[in-house]
Amino acid sequence: MTPSLKISQKVVNKLSNFSQEILGKLYGIVTKNTFIVLGLQTELENGSGNALINSLPAEIYLCGVFQSGSETFNEQSIKSSLAEVYVTDNPVFVHYNSSTNKITAHFYINGQLETTKFAPISEQEILSQFLYLRLKANVPLTCELATNSLKDSFTNLRKNVASGVMSFGLGKNIYLVGSDSEGIVGVTGNPSIGELFETSEPSEGGARKKKVQNYEIDVMGVDMLKMMTKELGVAExxxxxxxxxxxxxxKTMTIMVSIDSLSMVNRQTKIANLYEILVESAVRNLRLLESSILEKLQNEDDTIAQPEVFHFYPDDCGHFVTKIYLKGETEDALLPVRETLHNELLLSGCRPMFRRANSFAFKTKNPGNEPLINPHLGLKPTDNGGKVALVKGKYAYYHYCQNKMDDNGWGCAYRSLQTLASWFKLQGFTDKEVPTFKDIQKCLVDLGDKPSSFIGSKQWIGSTEVNYVLNTLLGVTCKILYVSSGEEMGSKGPELLSHFENHGSPVMIGGGVLAHTILGVDYNSQSGNLRFLILDPHYTGGEDLHTIQNKGWCGWKSVDFWDKTAYYNMCLPQVPKGI
Known part of the structure; x- marks a missing residue:
């Protein structure tokens, strides 16, 4: 039976945006006789080649090839490329004709390319069907500091993981000790991973809210353990x-190999079927770790730094990409690696996506007074019916009375500045820490903008001072927008929309005695109506996301939110292009 075909809308968008001729691989997942194409990889002379599969979550496999740009394609060459696909007998070929702006799909069946229909699938629909398992474990490795010895050691490590001696912990006292239903300990029957996720409290991720049709990236933590006791009745x-x-x-080397791997599984998958999937994810991760250490060993000296695992989820991909960076490697030294990834995955070269700071922020319990990350996620959209543009990437929510400091009544602009600075740090544009109040005041004094008595005072600052500090401490330039009244804010829709589309940085706005942070806009060009996504630094409570969202400290506001009798200055940080 020929499977049905779905292609991620992200893949469709990428193919449709390139008129030049491009060849490459397609990666996807097979579920219930349905192919879902999730990602692509262009063929580069110095690219990752077949090794990219190790950077993708387990269960995502090479499922076909694509060609974009030209009106015709060489059928024999395509068939030859499809021979590399081993996960299915019916690989996929997708062709984009830039002249007609049309995408056609084919299955390779019995030696022939047969045209088939396909349906685009949104990221939200994918997230509703799948969740991720994050497997973590530490394994010591000692070997001779030589290429062959290192290869042998990793080969033995992979064989050990795949030998069946490992067990996997899922949540509270639930273990997989084999790849059959009798190998499940701690739960009756054989529930699906979706059922287990909904009824448990995973260490990472979080169960989605039932009434909100907005699926997040659900991640469930998994531990790997080695079975040390022998089974009764088994003679050895x-x-x-x-x-x-x-x-x-x-020379020898001893390092702690930190396995940190991902699997993408359908929520209906029975947990007894997860054992081999988890083994595969660990094996892929070990191959990544091995290649990163070998590359360093072959190209550099005889000292090996600790490898570190980073998971990235670029917005334009719609899937995870895992990379290994060695501790101490500078971001400048890793630039060629990032450039290759951007080119292979057809990602924009205007902003970073694979710097360490861009790694995915897995949900964990907020440790005490740490600022919340992206508290706007999960908010209901507006009913404005306009074009929406939001902050891109991660930022931290800074507000009154954090860090045991009482700045209630005077520190709102400082807090907004800290939120803006956190955005540049979390995007990887700077490695400098978010400035403290003292850092901000000292900077303004050193610039000659304020007298020395300003340090330690409770004096306000405004958008002009925010501009000075960002430029001096982070090297960030800002564009300043002025309005003579809050009512005039309604006319700034096109400019703010352009800022969030092209730069994506949060905006500080000061007016009268108040300062706020703008995280996005919903601009209806036909009606002229404008909505602002506001992050309010005047909040004095703890890091309680429910309170912050439901009490309006982070939420959509109309033009009436602004004081009609006050003037406002907006500080729009300009984002440098680069990766």
């Missing part, structure tokens, strides 16, 4: 240990 041959002594001078 025992023999004396065999030791081979090879006398020679050599």
């Amino acid at each position: 041959r025992e023999h004396a240990p065999l030791c081979v002594l090879d006398k020679k001078q050599c």
Whole structure:
């Protein structure tokens, strides 16, 4: 039976935006006789080649090839490329004709390309069907500091993981000790992973709210353990240990291999079927770790830094990409790696997506007074019916009375400035810490904008001072917008929309005695109506997302939110282009 085909809207958008001829691979997942194409990879001379599969979550496989740009394609060449696909007998070929702006899809069946219909699938629909498992474990590795020895050690490590001696912990006291229903400990029956996720409290991620049709990236934590006890009734041959002594001078290395891998699984998957999937995810991660260490060993000296795993979820991809960076490697040194990834995945070269700071922020319990990250996520959309443009990437919510400091009544602009600075740090544009109140005041004094008595005072600052500090401490330039009254804010829709579309940084606005942060706009060009997504720094409570969203400290506001008798200055940070 020929499967049905769905293609991620993100993939459709990428193909449709390139008129030049491009060839590449398609990656996807098979579920219930349906192919879902999730991502693509262009063919580059110095690219990742077949190794990119190790950067993708388990269950995502090479499922076909694509060609974009030209009106015709070489059928024989396409068939040859499809021979590399091993996950299915009916791989996919997708062709985009830039002249007609038309995408056609084909299945390779019995040696022939047969045209088939496909349906675009949105990211929200994908998230509603799938969740992610994040497997974490630490494994010590000691070997000779030589290429062959390192390869052998990782090969043995992968064999050990795949040998069946590992068990996997899912939530509270639930373990997989084999790939059948009898290998489940801690739960009766064989529930689906979606059912287990909804009824448990995973260490990472969070169960979605039932009444809100807005699915998030659900992630469930998994632990890997090695079974040390022997099964009863299983006879094993025992023999004396065999030791081979090879006398020679050599250097050795000992590192802790931190497995941190992802699997993408359908919510209906029975947990008994997860064992092999989790093994595959660990094996892919070990291959990534091995290649990163080998590359360093072959190209550099005889010192190996600790490898670190980073998971990225670029907006324009719609899927995770895992990379290994060695501790101590500078962002400048990793630029060629990032450039290759951007080119392979057809991502914009205007903003960073694979710097360490861009790594995905997995949900965890907020540790005490740490600022919340992106508290606007999950808010209901407006009923304005306009074009929506929001802040891009991550920021931290700074507000009154954090860090045991009472700035109630005078520190709102400082807090808004800190939110803006956190955005540049969390995007990887700077490695400098978010400035403290003292840092901000000292900067303004050093510039000659304020007298020395300003340090330690409770004097207000405005958008002009925010501009000075961002420029001096972070090297960020800002555009200033002025309005003579709050009513005039309604005319700034096109400019704010353009800012969030092209720059995506949060905006500080000061007027009268108040300062706020604008996170986005909903602008209806036909009616002229404008809505503002406001982050309010005047909040004095704890880091309670429910209160912040439901009490309006982060929410959509109309033009009436602004004081008609006050003037306002907006500070729009300009974002440098680059990765």
